[in-house]
Amino acid sequence: MKQQFKQWLLVAVSKQLLGWLLLSSVCLLLAGCWDQRELQNRHIALAVAIDVADGSETEVETFVQPYGGKQFRLSVQLLDVAPTQGEQGGGSGNQTYVVSNTGRSFLEITRDMYGQLGKIISWEHIQVIIISEAALEAGGLDQLLDWFMRDSKMRWRIHVYVTPGDASPILAYQPPSGEANGIFLANIARNNLKNPHIASGRSDLGFTVIKLDNKIPLVLPKIELTDGIIKVSGVAVVKNNRLAGYLNEDETAGGRYILGVEKSAIITTRCRDHPEHILAFELFRHDTRLQAHVSGDTIYYTLDITMYGQIGEMGGCTEPNDHNTSNPDYIRKLELQFAEEVKQSVELTLKRQQEQGADGLNLGRTLKIQYPNKWEEVKERWNEEIFPKIPMVVSVNVNIFQVGEHK
């Protein structure tokens, strides 16, 4: 009996001990602080600019490379975690600063950059990559983006911009709103929902990677900085990793109408009776269908767009006139006029893209999905021979529901 009790006690104690041990070891592991690195001990990179190295950098700002030559200049914008008042240029708004380095391999450049920094760089929060036109010419898009695609720290929703000028001054720009520059730049792209002059959301790093892998032409939003004014408008067309040209604001909007990726838009037309006045339609909703058709050897496309919206602005035509917005007949006339404008805008964009020989409108993909056999036949000749001459039948229908608060 006594023996039994002892044994039971032993088991009970060892069980209890085991439990305690388990508990404390779980605590040790769960806390997860064995490799902790506090926020203030990281440099958070917000934006990256890629330029060609023009020899203007100081000798300290670079390093001796075994291979590759000084081809690119990589500038990295870092978040100032604890900005002190009046630190730089008397501005308290300076939440960021820029470091740069030159070389060939971006990974090598960034690692050498640690020689200028007190902390390691965290890349997880990059918002934008800005590529200068010259760097795009020199490197090709796939080479420039390789590290960003390969490194596990890079997010797919990073915005990629192309600038005709130098890229690094854009990182040094202080937004008037006082935001951190990288976040400011990324958020401009988010305004594409209201402004069709900005490339659609399908132009970020993730979509760009997919298009690069599929070897199809792509568009990237264009950013410009002149005399302290920063602006995102229009797109750069990239074909075979090189710049094929730019589309201006109107053509960018046309491209978005074709792809059906516009959310809102302002479409203007001249007043028939008073050509010096223009009227504006505000798009609320649309139904866009792009269809490929194959008829024997001929490939053609039909684009059917139905738009719903309201009159956004009347030109204030000189009185007396018959512009009575409460008259349905007049509204029907305006609908036809706006539909014609959309059609012209779409056709203009198609023509420009065909001149550039770059199918940034995904017409090839549409054919591939709808007529895979035909695509197999033509895919070799698509970009050079077929796309530049492809016909598109455009039919646009505009419905004006409202005329605004004031007739």
Next chain:
Amino acid sequence: MSIFGLSGANGEWRQVGGKIRLSGILLVVLISIFIGGCWDRRELQDRNFVLAVAIDTADAGEKPGQSQAAKQTETFVQPHGDKRYRVSLQILRLGQSGRGGDGDSQQAGGDSGKNGGKTYVLSNTGQSLFEIVRDTLGQSSKSLYFEHIQAIIISEAAVRQAGLKPILDLFLRDAEMRWRIKMFITPGEARPIIEYVPPTKEAGGIYLANILRNHPKNIHVAGARTDLGNISVMLSNKQDMAIPRLEMTNNIVKSNGVALFKKDKFVGYVDEQVVAGAKYLRAAEKSAIITVPGDSPDEVVAFELFLHDTRLEAHVDGDTIYFTLDINMWGNLGEYQTPGKVKGAGDPAFVRRIEVKTAEEVKRIVLYGKDTCQSMGVDILTFSSKLKTDHPKTWAKVKDHWDELFPYIPLVVSVNVVINQLGEHK
């Protein structure tokens, strides 16, 4: 059996009750999802509030050294129209004031950097204001909210291009715009005015709008019935109107006088005295200071108006149309300056003399205002609407040639002033 029957019914009841309860819970959950109302929320700090809008000609303020490239960046390729207007938006800078302090100037912000403090300015050029505003999103990290616009400032040059209507159409049509937005016309460039940082450090747009709210105490400011809503009504009725004039020189911003419009066409500016005259005539004044000479010409007496009773009446006598204006004013002797003498104002005879002089002065100002408006052919005196309500038949007869008649309409003015008090000190 009966027990079984009962328990069966009970079980059924339990089943039904359970269903009701379940659907009730589902309903509560569903309702709470919808009334949360947060599916499309957008926080305050994620909006760019536009506080003021300045409209210039597209080439306004161009300096010889200015680069063409910057102008190119600030605009866009239009399918239609030309570069007619430059729209500048004053945007509230959120979350910055606490850290900035006074010398919060943005060195790299370019032109917009000039305006430190609580706001900054974005500009863009084009013809359709709506198109311009949407394209400006390419310069802004957040979408623009127009619900809180306080003031619209239009330069004279911009309004001379094609009148007022093309400029105001967007503001009248868009649902985001309020009718109580204050309007100004400036003879110079409009953009520097919204870049101006008020000495009070208020946000610029709020400061500008509040200038006009002082109109009940300042007879020189035309703040009554001149905001966007009133202008909308007058534009639709094809009436003439006055819009306050705003001027900025040497970093001093002041609203003085008004710009007169015939329908939507700019005619010219008139001074503070005309504004005062028109306000007396339309009974739009709440308080006023009227100065007259005292017994000797170097003395000045100021009458402070407290209360008035003003009646404008249209009269038709055969083919003649004339108006009568009867004004009764009650007030205070506000100030009595007698250089080099010690003199009280306690003499009742003296007070009566001042009353008569003040009445004469009011009459003179009213007639000066009326004559000026008539010579410019702009009926801001409400003569036409008065005739229309009082004598609709006569109005129907004359309305087609009212423009020709208006400059010659006579007005008979009779003013009576009563001074009730002399102030705290005799």
